[in-house]
Amino acid sequence: MTDNGDLDLGSLRITPETPVGYELHPIKKKAAIQLMGSRVWGRFNPNHWDPDYAQSTGLTDPIQTGEMSSAYISEMCVNHFGAAMFRNARIVCKYIASTIAGEVIVTGGVITEKTPKGNGFRFKADIWSANEAGDKKTVGWVEADVGV
Amino acid sequence: MSNDLKPQTPVQAAQTRAFVKSLEQESQTYWDMVEIGDELSRDLHITPELVILYLDPVEDYNPWYEGWRMNSWHIDGESPFGGAIVPPLLVSHFVLSVQFDHTKPFAIGSIHTFHDSEILEPIPIGATVRITTRAIDKYEKRGRRYVRHEVHVTDVANDTLYFREVRDILSL
Numbered sequence: 001m002t003d004n005g006d007l008d009l010g011s012l013r014i015t016p017e018t019p020v021g022y023e024l025h026p027i028k029k030k031a032a033i034q035l036m037g038s039r040v041w042g043r044f045n046p047n048h049w050d051p052d053y054a055q056s057t058g059l060t061d062p063i064q065t066g067e068m069s070s071a072y073i074s075e076m077c078v079n080h081f082g083a084a085m086f087r088n089a090r091i092v093c094k095y096i097a098s099t100i101a102g103e104v105i106v107t108g109g110v111i112t113e114k115t116p117k118g119n120g121f122r123f124k125a126d127i128w129s130a131n132e133a134g135d136k137k138t139v140g141w142v143e144a145d146v147g148v
Numbered sequence: 149m150s151n152d153l154k155p156q157t158p159v160q161a162a163q164t165r166a167f168v169k170s171l172e173q174e175s176q177t178y179w180d181m182v183e184i185g186d187e188l189s190r191d192l193h194i195t196p197e198l199v200i201l202y203l204d205p206v207e208d209y210n211p212w213y214e215g216w217r218m219n220s221w222h223i224d225g226e227s228p229f230g231g232a233i234v235p236p237l238l239v240s241h242f243v244l245s246v247q248f249d250h251t252k253p254f255a256i257g258s259i260h261t262f263h264d265s266e267i268l269e270p271i272p273i274g275a276t277v278r279i280t281t282r283a284i285d286k287y288e289k290r291g292r293r294y295v296r297h298e299v300h301v302t303d304v305a306n307d308t309l310y311f312r313e314v315r316d317i318l319s320l
Binding site for chain 1: 205270
């Protein structure tokens, strides 16, 4: 359920005027086991979707593939950088903890650098995903050219 | 199975157990499977349907990626680059199917831990891309073993370099 159904989506976009310190708007997803086990994601490894198998390998419950959290973070970045995320962009993610089936994951980010380039700037932002308790799962950074 | 995460009848549970059993196979660790300098390459046709299969489980409904829509089926789509395009990290997701030699049993106990991805040009939906991986390092850190690869993704038809990546796999 959205908290801000009337949010102006165009206002999310990073522009050359966006300041360092600007916080990216989060997105929220549930690590639903039925999605984690879909064919192009975790189906090939039952640790990603089968509770019995996961417990037999010492996990409390199945864990999500790290790349699903990269996809969540990438969605947030496209919301903010738009077309700039598809040309000469860079995204770095390190998976520091497992996302457990059933957890609700929230992404976040903050602009940390803004370097003049051409007619615009190359922006850099710290990015992450975390559960609702604030435990970080994935951390990294993104760079994209805006107005260049 | 009575797990609340995955409610199942006895029929479904039996089907699940049969599928999991079918995945069991003897395999090497990834560390033993890979030598520095190993290069593997495969071509991937990024169909509109493949993009949907990638996107729906992560619930990303950005219309720029839609080259297929229910009732209309195949459509050109729209994005800032003309027609529908591929999500920024889709090709990264399929690197695993290249760097793990798919003709051999999957190396159990392998965990993807890191990626440094450069998205160089937008990939139009319908493109066939060549994913090439090369093992560039094997290293140990805090008692854990990692295998590092570099990745290049190019257009088979015109050699456009779309994507470049460095990634690490933690091995048993």
